[in-house]
Amino acid sequence: MGLTVKTMADFFAEGKQPEVLFWVGSAGSYDERAKKITKAFVKILNQAGVEFACLGTEESSTGDAAKRAGNEFIFQMQALMNIEVLNGYEVKKIVTCDPHSYNTLKNEYPELGGNYEVYHHTQFINQLIKEGRLNIDDSVLKSKRLTFHDPCYLGRANDVYESPRELIRRLGVNFNEMKRHKRNALCCGAGGAQMFKEPEKGDMDINILRTKEALETKPQIIATGCPYCNTMMTDGIKFHEKESQVEVKDIAELIAEANNL
Amino acid sequence: MEYIPNIVFALLLIAGFGFFANNVKKLIRNIKLGKDVDRSDNSGERWKNMAKIALGQTKMVRRPLSGILHVIVYIGFIIINIELLEIIVDGLLGTHRVFQGFLGDAFYGFLIGTFEVLAVLVLVAVFIFWTRRNVANIKRFLSPEMKGWPKNDGNNILYFEVVLMTLFLTMNATDTPFQEAGIGNVFSQFLVPLFDGFSADTVHIIERFAWWMHIVGILIFLNYLYYSKHLHILLAFPNTYFANLKAKGGFTNLASVTKEVKLMMDPNADPYAMPEEGEEEEPEKFGASDVTDLNWVQLLNAYTCTECGRCTSSCPANMTGKKLSPRKIMMDTRDRLEEVGRNIDANKGTFVDDGKQLLNDYITPEELWACTSCNACVEECPVNIDPLSIIMDMRRYLVMEQSAAPQELNMMMTNVENNGAMWQYNQMDRLNWANED
Numbered sequence: 001m002g003l004t005v006k007t008m009a010d011f012f013a014e015g016k017q018p019e020v021l022f023w024v025g026s027a028g029s030y031d032e033r034a035k036k037i038t039k040a041f042v043k044i045l046n047q048a049g050v051e052f053a054c055l056g057t058e059e060s061s062t063g064d065a066a067k068r069a070g071n072e073f074i075f076q077m078q079a080l081m082n083i084e085v086l087n088g089y090e091v092k093k094i095v096t097c098d099p100h101s102y103n104t105l106k107n108e109y110p111e112l113g114g115n116y117e118v119y120h121h122t123q124f125i126n127q128l129i130k131e132g133r134l135n136i137d138d139s140v141l142k143s144k145r146l147t148f149h150d151p152c153y154l155g156r157a158n159d160v161y162e163s164p165r166e167l168i169r170r171l172g173v174n175f176n177e178m179k180r181h182k183r184n185a186l187c188c189g190a191g192g193a194q195m196f197k198e199p200e201k202g203d204m205d206i207n208i209l210r211t212k213e214a215l216e217t218k219p220q221i222i223a224t225g226c227p228y229c230n231t232m233m234t235d236g237i238k239f240h241e242k243e244s245q246v247e248v249k250d251i252a253e254l255i256a257e258a259n260n261l
Numbered sequence: 262m263e264y265i266p267n268i269v270f271a272l273l274l275i276a277g278f279g280f281f282a283n284n285v286k287k288l289i290r291n292i293k294l295g296k297d298v299d300r301s302d303n304s305g306e307r308w309k310n311m312a313k314i315a316l317g318q319t320k321m322v323r324r325p326l327s328g329i330l331h332v333i334v335y336i337g338f339i340i341i342n343i344e345l346l347e348i349i350v351d352g353l354l355g356t357h358r359v360f361q362g363f364l365g366d367a368f369y370g371f372l373i374g375t376f377e378v379l380a381v382l383v384l385v386a387v388f389i390f391w392t393r394r395n396v397a398n399i400k401r402f403l404s405p406e407m408k409g410w411p412k413n414d415g416n417n418i419l420y421f422e423v424v425l426m427t428l429f430l431t432m433n434a435t436d437t438p439f440q441e442a443g444i445g446n447v448f449s450q451f452l453v454p455l456f457d458g459f460s461a462d463t464v465h466i467i468e469r470f471a472w473w474m475h476i477v478g479i480l481i482f483l484n485y486l487y488y489s490k491h492l493h494i495l496l497a498f499p500n501t502y503f504a505n506l507k508a509k510g511g512f513t514n515l516a517s518v519t520k521e522v523k524l525m526m527d528p529n530a531d532p533y534a535m536p537e538e539g540e541e542e543e544p545e546k547f548g549a550s551d552v553t554d555l556n557w558v559q560l561l562n563a564y565t566c567t568e569c570g571r572c573t574s575s576c577p578a579n580m581t582g583k584k585l586s587p588r589k590i591m592m593d594t595r596d597r598l599e600e601v602g603r604n605i606d607a608n609k610g611t612f613v614d615d616g617k618q619l620l621n622d623y624i625t626p627e628e629l630w631a632c633t634s635c636n637a638c639v640e641e642c643p644v645n646i647d648p649l650s651i652i653m654d655m656r657r658y659l660v661m662e663q664s665a666a667p668q669e670l671n672m673m674m675t676n677v678e679n680n681g682a683m684w685q686y687n688q689m690d691r692l693n694w695a696n697e698d
Contacts, residue, residue: 005695024691026682035694042695056692060681068634069670070656071517072677079514080526107511112519152635154324157510183640187577192634196673196683200631203582210577 003042007056008089011140018053020124021091023105025098026061027227028051033234034097034227040256041097041121047261048134052095058085064104065147076112079104083114093117095124097252099153099226100191104156122225122251129170138172140258142240146173147217149210149233150185151226164225168249176217186210188232189219193230209235215246222248270476277480277647282488288564291602295557300503301638307502310645311540315497320643324686325573327393330386334422337383338494341376341429348476352400364562368499370444377448380426401570402577405408406589411568413491428475435468437461493567497644500565503558504645509636512653517545517662527692548657551618552598555651562646563595573649578631587638587648592649593623620655629655632665 011018023044045052062132063078084095095118098101103177106118119127120237148168154160161182168175180186189199189206199205211233214222222233249257272692300307306563308510313319322328347360361369366689393417394402402412434452456464486492522637524530549555552563572587573579579586595621605612620626632652639647659665673683681688 003695005692007692011286012361023692026684026686029691030682030684031515037361038694051573054484054695057689059691060676061683063677064673065683066677067512068656069666069674070653070660072515072547072657072661073522074641074674076518077526078677078681080522103323103508103510107508108514111514138292150546152633152637153510156636156640158508184575184637187633187635189577189633192632193670193673194633197630197667197669199584200578200585200627202578202631206577206581206633209581213626220278245520 002015003039003227004046005042005177006053006057008053008091010054011053012089017090019051020093020095020119021055021086021089022052023062023098023101024054024059025093025095025096025101025227028097029059030045031227031231033230037097037227037230037250037252040250040261042127043261044128044134044252044259045258047259048128050128050133057083059074062101063106064100065196067104067108068191070195075108079109079112079114083109083112086114086116091116093119095119095121095228097121097225097250099151099157100228103153103157108254120158120163120225122154122167123160125164125252125255126163133254135259136167136170136255137258137260138170140260141221141254142172144173144220146171146174146217146223147176147178147214147218148181148223149188149214149222149224149229150182150229151190151224151229152185154225155185156183164223164251167255168223171254176219178213178217180213187214188226188229188236190232192197195231205236205239207232211240215240215242216257219246219255222246223251223254224248225251267353267355273480274349274352279485281483281487284484287606288487288492290605291598292560292589294553294555294598294601295555296461297561298558300558303429303506306506307472310504311498311502314643314645314695315501318643320645323643326567327440329678330389333379333386333598334390337379337386337426340379341383342427342479344347344376345476345479348472352476354624358436366444373433373445374447377430377445378460380429383422384426387419387426391416391419395461395487401574402590404570404573404588405410406586406592407568407570411592414491415568417485418489418491421478421485421634425475425478425482428478432468432471432475433613435464437468463505480604485554490566490568493644496565497562499562501645503561504589505558505647509639512650515547517547546658547661548659549651549654550620550658550662551592552601553612555594555654559594559597559647559651562596562648562651563591565644566591566595566646567594568592568597568617569643571641571643572646574642575637577633577635577637583628583631584625585628587652590624590628590648592653594619597623620658624655626659626665629659631655660676 008021024038028038058080062076063075064084066153067075094105096105099120102118102120105116106112125134129136146168148164150161171210186209187206188210224230224233229249230250237243237248239244289364317334318328321331332643344550345601348360350359351357393399430449431453433446435456440446440450440453456467486495552560568588568589569639571587576587604615629652632649634649636649637651674682676685679687
């Protein structure tokens with residue numbers, strides 16, 4: 001099944017407004033692994049009949065990574081440029097699969113003139129279910145052992161712990177929490193621009209420790225809700241030589257799989 | 262002559278509280294060295310947070326053992342200090358157990374009985390605390406920043422508690438009329454046999470000694486606070502009141518940068534325009550390299566920290582052996598602020614450059630770059646201290662004032678600047694995924 005993806009420019013040409021803007025984010029646009037998450041989420045949006053738009057070539061980095069690295073100049077330049085585009089299209093509602101984009105759009109853009117209703121994709125999918133526009137088939141992944149890694153920028157940063165878990169419960173899986181979860185969850189090691197640099201000297205990389213904690217729950221699937229966590233956890237699984245037994249999946253991918261999309 | 266004890270007592274009180282007030286003034290002056298930040302909004306929510314987190318200790322008990330022990334010592338501390346009121350009145354008026362008269366035996370006995378039970382519980386809790394700090398191998402008490410004074414400071418406070426509680430119980434046990442009345446001596450009655458061999462006069466002298474040392478001890482403890490990590494017993498309240506209420510993931514947007522970026526993006530702005538007469542101002546420093554670049558809430562945070570180390574024990578960088586310890590960030594900030602304060606005192610009210618700063622002399626870039634900004638330290642702090650905001654402000658200084666980011670981050674930032682992504686991809690390829698299989 002091909003994907004139906006329209007841009008804001010397409011909607012604008014038709015004189016229409018989409019229901020929601022899908023902020024794909026840089027990882028979701030370019031990273032091979034993260035693109036699969038993007039596509040899985042689009043399939044879900046298509047199945048639920050959501051009229052959504054992407055910015056396409058008009059999207060640019062939110063500036064989040066530059067801000068966490070300490071470069072407020074580049075962040076604010078990116079933010080002001082993006083806000084100009086978003087406000088130009090009169091965007092009201094945004095959904096994204098990236099907690100880092102979610103966080104900065106929701107908490108840091110308003111002061112700079114960008115005021116939007118911002119949703120993480122797990123929140124948005126929950127809404128679709130509550131509105132009766134989407135169902136999750138709980139037979140496909142039935143009884144698979146699954147654990148969930150809380151992304152810091154969704155969890156502690158924004159206190160969103162339940163929306164991914166509500167979706168997990170609908171998948172019919174055998175869900176086991178790690179010892180450290182929700183507000184006590186351990187970071188995957190990518191945040192604060194660490195994704196783009198080598199770690200400082202220490203005894204261990206953070207993602208190795210976090211995947212060790214995940215493996216203690218004997219999972220078949222490690223679910224997460226962030227493209228960067230996904231990379232870190234996947235690398236960790238490879239380090240522990242468990243890549244043949246354990247998959248790292250975004251919740252959107254699991255829903256797409258459950259619904260055979 | 263008969264008024265000499267009353268006068269001595271009054272002088273002691275004046276000296277004790279006066280010295281303390283003087284240090285509090287210094288403390289407030291030092292905190293005000295920080296930059297302004299507006300925390301006057303949402304007073305309702307702020308009072309609620311203070312009641313819940315500082316008074317109600319809700320974040321303390323997230324770790325049940327140390328949490329509950331702490332609640333015992335805390336309740337003991339507050340309630341037993343009601344006794345202090347009586348001591349002050351007795352001391353000034355030359356009376357003895359003045360509250361017994363107008364509270365009535367039953368209620369007075371109930372109060373003192375409660376104090377005695379609490380005093381014993383405090384002793385037990387303090388013993389466990391001491392064991393945890395000195396015998397049990399608890400990692401967060403063994404970090405490098407806890408060597409030397411911080412370790413001794415922690416123990417000193419425990420010893421203070423032991424001495425004060427022991428004096429309180431001894432004072433009651435040797436108070437013969439109080440023991441004979443048999444009200445409220447729930448625990449001290451068991452100590453009476455210890456003094457069996459002594460004459461009535463000696464017992465009375467011991468009672469007077471314990472009574473005087475109890476009040477003197479409290480005044481010393483009060484004045485020890487300023488020199489120790491223990492200020493949290495007072496500062497936890499303003500600290501939780503003024504803490505950030507917004508989502509923890511939202512970092513501040515530097516207003517000085519917004520001004521410049523807007524100017525840069527404004528096609529009508531003349532980049533070579535001379536500032537108008539009177540408009541010229543000192544270019545603002547971006548980020549923080551010293552304590553005076555931080556805001557006053559961050560400085561209040563530093564004085565409030567009691568070095569419990571819950572932040573450090575939950576920090577992913579610290580757990581994996583990196584140099585970063587959020588507790589050390591707070592301790593360094595406080596120590597440097599104290600140094601700046603002493604400098605001001607020594608130079609008649611103005612700071613004279615001492616060639617030192619918070620960055621490098623206290624906190625190294627290696628520590629700052631190890632942070633994942635995961636907010637675990639902020640979440641964990643029992644009194645809502647925010648080490649992350651200090652780390653970020655210092656990174657901003659490193660990057661925007663010194664261009665001293667790690668090379669890979671410079672590459673990432675250049676990419677964002679040039680092609681709107683952290684990697685070298687063309688913005689025109691952003692939607693390619695939609696047409697791949």
